[in-house]
Amino acid sequence: MSNTRLIPLIIERDVRILFSDAFLVAIMFANFAIDLFVTAATFGRLVTGQGENYFLFIAPGSNLITAMVAAFQSGRDVWREKYIKDLTSYLLTLPVQRPILAFSRVLGGVVRSVIATFPGTLVICYLYGILFTQKIFVAYLIVGLFSLGIVGLSMAISAFSSSIEMWVTVRSAIQLYLSFLSALFYPVSVFPRVLAPIVASNPMTWAIQAFRQLSPISFAQVPAGDSLGSILILAGPSLAFALLGTICYIWYSKL
């Protein structure tokens, strides 16, 4: 069987793992709903600096956080395969080249993440009034591209974490960085100058900016125009992290 035929099979396996317990997908949506309709809605009433649009300003963040959780779940599954289920030997017997297997696992994680955030992305598109426009495809592209980087990162962590505690700790630290040291809750300009490079190199900053640029509403301190520039910037760290995840997966498979 050719490698091109094998990639969808590997992706399908990862998607099946996600749906082996559909309850998990429902819980992820519940998390998104709490983030959006409780936290974001409340901050939307509290924050006046962004006019009446603060709820919409942070709304895509709820969806991107769900994408981040789903992406990390893929990394956790890889970790479980290695340390709990001891599936590494079996996976190495599969008739597929290791780089293809590794990259397919990353792609599988992206597909899982896009599926997990599918309803959430629809909700955000509805709130932004772009549900029935072509921009909806761009919205999914942003979620996919953002997930690509996070899946890569989570797979890289899985390769180096020997205990679940270490894995969870590194994951939490990355989640803190993505959530609080990005433009998710506030414009980049409010950060002290010393933190500006950290915020500017955060994939969440560009993912959320790209999302905000899809909205017909112009938010304060979000550059007007299409999302293409932000998407291109987002592609940089995302592809780099995906490559890192692929390399780490191959490295750990050889052990």
Next chain:
Amino acid sequence: MSSSHTPANGSSKTTIAAESPTHLILQMALRDVSVLFRTPWIIITRSLAFIIQLFVFAFLISGLIHIPGLNFFEYYAVGSVVATIASISFVIGYDIFEEAEEGVLDYLLTLPIARRQFIIGRALGGAMRAIIYTIPMFVIVAFVWGFNQPLSILTALVSLFLLAFGVTGMSITVAVSVKSANRFDVVLALLELAVSRGSTALYPIAFMPFYVSLFAPFSPVSFAADTARNSLVGFTLDIPAIAGLVAFVVIFLGLGAAFYFRRLEGGIYG
């Protein structure tokens, strides 16, 4: 993580059996305290989360909130301690789940301690370690905002302890009710998110959407946050909130104990 032995491990069976129930409960509790403090990863993560949330998130977002009469940075500071104690109290559930998966529970059940004392000890241990863990954060907040009334501080700490005790019971209930590891992870995370976000810990009830404001006053995290805030800032005792907290502790400690007891005696872990 959870494979540590009880402090009584080296003693003879006869000596342990003769010990008072209170002493045995305390030994179980101390074991849980030492288990948490032997896992620096959890402590590092949660401390980092607290510091970033308070000194980055709360500080920056306060600059965007211009509500007369509301010092959001101070409001969030007290609330974040309450949310953190709730979060750390949930960890006992992970320990209990892991013990069952790894077979450590079998060992624990061979200890010469009555089941009831065992369960109360676990719940107490969960609450004790949460309060020990949170005290440095509480001190930071008290220092930065100048909370120095001993009685107010004591009331706030009691409310935090009650919250920790109740959440521990809730976490044990979930740990012994859910069988799949993945499901357990996400259910506990969702529960943690729901009780913290749907509460008055992180934002005032007046700014919540109507549908949230209906439930938020009844969140145990709200009870603890309101009690702590009223005593630290307003120097008053919020009796209804304290009563709510006590009710929460009684209900979930009872539920947790009942579920745990049933599982242990049902031989599911056996």
